[in-house]
Amino acid sequence: MQMNLLLIALVAVSGFVQAQNEENRECDRMRFLAGEAIKKSQIEGIDAATQTKLYQEASMYYLMGEKICGGFDKDNWDRLVGSLMNAVNGETDEAIKKAYTDTLIEAFDKQESLGFYNEANDLFRASIMLSATNIDRTKSDDLFRRAITKKGQETHESYIPYAYYNTYMLYLETADTDKPAMKKRLIQEYFEYTALLGEKGAAAATQSNLDGYLDYLVKSCDDLLPEIDGYIASLPEDKDASKKSLLNMIELLERKECDESDEYMKLIDALIAVDPTSEDAKMMKAKLVGPKEAIAIYRDIKENTTDDSKKQEMQYRIAAMQFKMRAYSAAYNSAMSVSGENRGRALSIAGQCVAANANNCGSSTFERKCNYIYAVQLLQQASSAGENVGGLIGSYQANFPTESEKFDNGNPASVSLSCYGVSVNP
Numbered sequence: 247m248q249m250n251l252l253l254i255a256l257v258a259v260s261g262f263v264q265a266q267n268e269e270n271r272e273c274d275r276m277r278f279l280a281g282e283a284i285k286k287s288q289i290e291g292i293d294a295a296t297q298t299k300l301y302q303e304a305s306m307y308y309l310m311g312e313k314i315c316g317g318f319d320k321d322n323w324d325r326l327v328g329s330l331m332n333a334v335n336g337e338t339d340e341a342i343k344k345a346y347t348d349t350l351i352e353a354f355d356k357q358e359s360l361g362f363y364n365e366a367n368d369l370f371r372a373s374i375m376l377s378a379t380n381i382d383r384t385k386s387d388d389l390f391r392r393a394i395t396k397k398g399q400e401t402h403e404s405y406i407p408y409a410y411y412n413t414y415m416l417y418l419e420t421a422d423t424d425k426p427a428m429k430k431r432l433i434q435e436y437f438e439y440t441a442l443l444g445e446k447g448a449a450a451a452t453q454s455n456l457d458g459y460l461d462y463l464v465k466s467c468d469d470l471l472p473e474i475d476g477y478i479a480s481l482p483e484d485k486d487a488s489k490k491s492l493l494n495m496i497e498l499l500e501r502k503e504c505d506e507s508d509e510y511m512k513l514i515d516a517l518i519a520v521d522p523t524s525e526d527a528k529m530m531k532a533k534l535v536g537p538k539e540a541i542a543i544y545r546d547i548k549e550n551t552t553d554d555s556k557k558q559e560m561q562y563r564i565a566a567m568q569f570k571m572r573a574y575s576a577a578y579n580s581a582m583s584v585s586g587e588n589r590g591r592a593l594s595i596a597g598q599c600v601a602a603n604a605n606n607c608g609s610s611t612f613e614r615k616c617n618y619i620y621a622v623q624l625l626q627q628a629s630s631a632g633e634n635v636g637g638l639i640g641s642y643q644a645n646f647p648t649e650s651e652k653f654d655n656g657n658p659a660s661v662s663l664s665c666y667g668v669s670v671n672p
Contacts, residue, residue: 276311277322280304284329298336302346305329309349320362327353327367334374347374368393369405376412383416394442403448406439407455414459429463430473430480436460437494467504474509478516485520492517496530510534525551537567555586562588562595569595574603578666590631597624597635600666601642607665611651612672616661618645619670647672 283304287297308326312318318326330350337343354371357363372389375382390409394401413435417428436456443453464470477495481488492513499510511534517527525547532540541564548560562584568577578599584592600607600621608614622642625635647655652672660669 273311273315276307276314280307280311280325280329283307284325287332294336295338298333301329301332301336305333305346305349309353317360323353323357323360323362324364327357331367331370344377344379347377348379351375351378365392365396369397369401372412373405373408376408383412383419386412387416399442399445401442403443403446403452406443406448407452407459410435410439410456410459414463417463426473426476430476432460432463433470433473433477433495433498434491437491437498440494441490464498464502467499467502467507470499470502470504471507471509474512478512481516481520488520489517489524492520493526506534523550525556532563537571541567558584558586558588562592565592565595569599572602574599575665578603590628590633593624593628593631594633594635594638597621597628597642598638600624601638601645603665604645607663610655612647612655613661613663615645615647615651616670616672617663617665618642619672620663620666620668622646623670 281304283300286292287300287304292300305326308318308322308329312322312326315322327350330346330353334343334346334350337346351371351374354363354367368389372386372393375386375389387409390405390412394405394409410432413428413432417425417432420428436459439456440453443456474495477491481491496510496513496517499505499507499513504510511531514527514530514534517524518531521527528543528547532543535543544560544563544567548557548564551557551560561580565577565580565584568574568580571577578596581592581596581599598621600617604614604617604621607617622639625633625639625642628635629639652658658672660671662669
């Protein structure tokens, strides 16, 4: 009886070993056939369609082998995934491509669960997930973010719009309570991706795609302005990063024509708080405040710059603001001290100040009319510097003293204009 049981056991073991050997042989055969298909795909001169079919053949054998072998090691998983990637890349039939895409995504998932996944495939994996039968946008988003953060400027520009589009679609699917945080993230990533594309010298069409998605997100000032307080509150601690963030948002508000809002002023004030020496921030603020406050800002810039051309520009701007305030004497004096490239514009202001103040300078009508002669002289100098003041010159000449007024005043060779310390020939 014991001998019979031993015989039965030996037969069972023999059958198991035989079956195991058969499985091993079939496992080896699948891997061999896959390897042969890959070798054929590398033959020089092979056409793309045939090469794709061979990769698909290799993929089939590897997939069968993975089941028969009871799993693969890392090297065989890399070969399986590599074959599938080439099978997807080369396929032109959309239905077949989608089928291989779904298979590849499953392979990536299983490879990752085994600890064999190569993160160098993140961008490719994330992008093909967007064309799968069942799209996992959250997983794709995680992969895009990890890869772009790691690769930086090495990221191929074509992936950037895909990544941003996927995040935008996630935003649409997000619950209303979580949408503000997602919107903030999309706005911030727009700036980051725009900077990245700029550094890479990317094609204009790539940036245009990114702009298009942002325009879907931010349609008007009403979509953007409620985010500003939170945006300012969450600025990076790093000064340079904070400045960059603020300048990006300021530029976006300007592009969306939101630059007359209180929020736009808040951004500029925040920029000045981050960098009190920033001339750009001060200039932005000067455009938004009243003339009196603008003059104070221009004087501050003038006093704190060592650039003479900048000093002259600020002096011109001071004159322009004083003219706007109808402080004609002050504006005249400021304008007459301007030199450099703004000299012509300053002379135009000076001439207009003299004309505007004509009735307040001179003891007689004749003397007051002589102010227009001086105004025209200043405008003619401005014209020589390239300013278009012909219309003003004509209107002021109409106010010159008449021949009879000259005669009645003794046809003087010159008339002194006490307000300006100059003399003119009537």
